[in-house]
Amino acid sequence: MFEPNDQANALYEDPVVYDILHAPGTAEDVDALESIHTRFASGAPDTWLEPACGSGRYLRLAAKRGHRVIGFDLESSMIEYAAQRADRLGLADRSTFFVADMRTFAPYVKARSVGLAFNLINTIRHLESDDDLLRHFDQIASVLHPGGVYVVGLSLTLYGHEMPSEDVWEGARGRCKVSQFIHYTPPTDRDGDRLEQIYSHLTVSRPSGKTEIPSCYALRAYDEAQWRRAIDRSPLRVIETLDQSGHACRPEAPGYALWVLGRG
Numbered sequence: 605m606f607e608p609n610d611q612a613n614a615l616y617e618d619p620v621v622y623d624i625l626h627a628p629g630t631a632e633d634v635d636a637l638e639s640i641h642t643r644f645a646s647g648a649p650d651t652w653l654e655p656a657c658g659s660g661r662y663l664r665l666a667a668k669r670g671h672r673v674i675g676f677d678l679e680s681s682m683i684e685y686a687a688q689r690a691d692r693l694g695l696a697d698r699s700t701f702f703v704a705d706m707r708t709f710a711p712y713v714k715a716r717s718v719g720l721a722f723n724l725i726n727t728i729r730h731l732e733s734d735d736d737l738l739r740h741f742d743q744i745a746s747v748l749h750p751g752g753v754y755v756v757g758l759s760l761t762l763y764g765h766e767m768p769s770e771d772v773w774e775g776a777r778g779r780c781k782v783s784q785f786i787h788y789t790p791p792t793d794r795d796g797d798r799l800e801q802i803y804s805h806l807t808v809s810r811p812s813g814k815t816e817i818p819s820c821y822a823l824r825a826y827d828e829a830q831w832r833r834a835i836d837r838s839p840l841r842v843i844e845t846l847d848q849s850g851h852a853c854r855p856e857a858p859g860y861a862l863w864v865l866g867r868g
Contacts, residue, residue: 616658619685621808623659625775625782633724634665636850636862640755641720643850644843644864648719648751655706655740656727660686660699667695674713676704706731707739713747721748724757724862729800729823734834737824741838745867753843754865760857761800761825766790781809790858791825798825828857840865 616622637652652666657675659682667673667690677683683701690699702712706728721744731737744754773784789801799822806817826834835842846862847853855861 616679616682618808619659619682620780621782621806622682623661623685623689624777624780625773625784625806626658627661627775627777630661630665632849634662634669636846636848637662637666637720637722637755638669639850640753640846640862640864644866645719645749645751645753648749648753649717651718651720653713653718653721653747655709655721655723655744656730657686657701658682660689660701662722662724663699663701664689664693664695667699668693670698672698674700674718676702676709676712678703678705707736707743710743710746715746716749718747719749719752720755721752722755722757724755726757726759726823726860728756728758729825730821732824734830737834738838741835741840744865745839748867750867752866754840756863756865757848757860758826758831758863759860760831760855761790761794761798761827762857763790763794763825763827764792766858779811783807783809794827794830798830799823800825828855831863835863835865839868841868 651672651674652663654663654675657663657677660675663673663675675686680703683703687701690696704712731740748754769788771786773786775782785805787803791798791800801820801822803820804818808815808817842863843866844864845853845855846864848860848862853861
């Protein structure tokens with residue numbers, strides 16, 4: 605068991621390591637997003653927006669495939685890395701990256717200009733309260749085209765029935781290998797702080813040696829009723845729920861699904 609430390613999420617401090625670790629599966633996720641765009645937002649602009657885009661790996665591939673992309677993140681080093689990678693690949697003419705908060709980003713994006721917005725792998729759960737989530741939904745609604753969609757990847761919680769669990773993520777690029785061991789401690793009370801505690805141990809192996817990086821952070825939890833209630837209070841509505849490959853599914857708790865949201 606890891607002990608909490610003062611590092612909120614040390615993985616996020618190194619864009620290169622983050623990019624390597626999360627590269628596997630990127631192409632498959634972009635395939636699914638393209639399918640969703642075609643199915644649910646074919647009449648909307650071909651402009652993709654990713655809030656909290658990190659190193660920009662999804663947007664980089666989307667731009668390679670010809671889409672106009674916009675990404676933002678709170679971490680300036682991530683945005684600098686994403687912009688530099690796009691520039692080196694000759695994608696700067698259809699890529700925009702900037703530093704912003706998920707709750708206040710809309711002034712930097714043209715109103716009603718986005719055809720597909722997306723936020724995958726529970727990133728939206730970094731927002732610390734329902735009020736923060738609703739502020740974010742308001743921002744999305746203001747930049748989303750009337751025919752556009754917002755795809756949110758979310759794991760639902762089943763309070764009191766989930767056991768602590770573990771997972772391992774791995775990635776490699778050249779002579780650098782990155783692995784992350786993760787321990788999840790779910791919340792037990794739907795009326796409590798609703799925080800899932802994440803304990804991470806990162807191992808970065810290079811020819812020069814091995815670096816071990818422990819960290820911890822928390823994600824806000826939602827059961828299906830809490831999540832749907834938040835959407836109902838927002839300018840958005842649920843269009844469909846999909847599995848990770850983009851096929852229609854009934855969301856399960858505990859379980860991960862893609863929620864396709866549109867303007868109400």
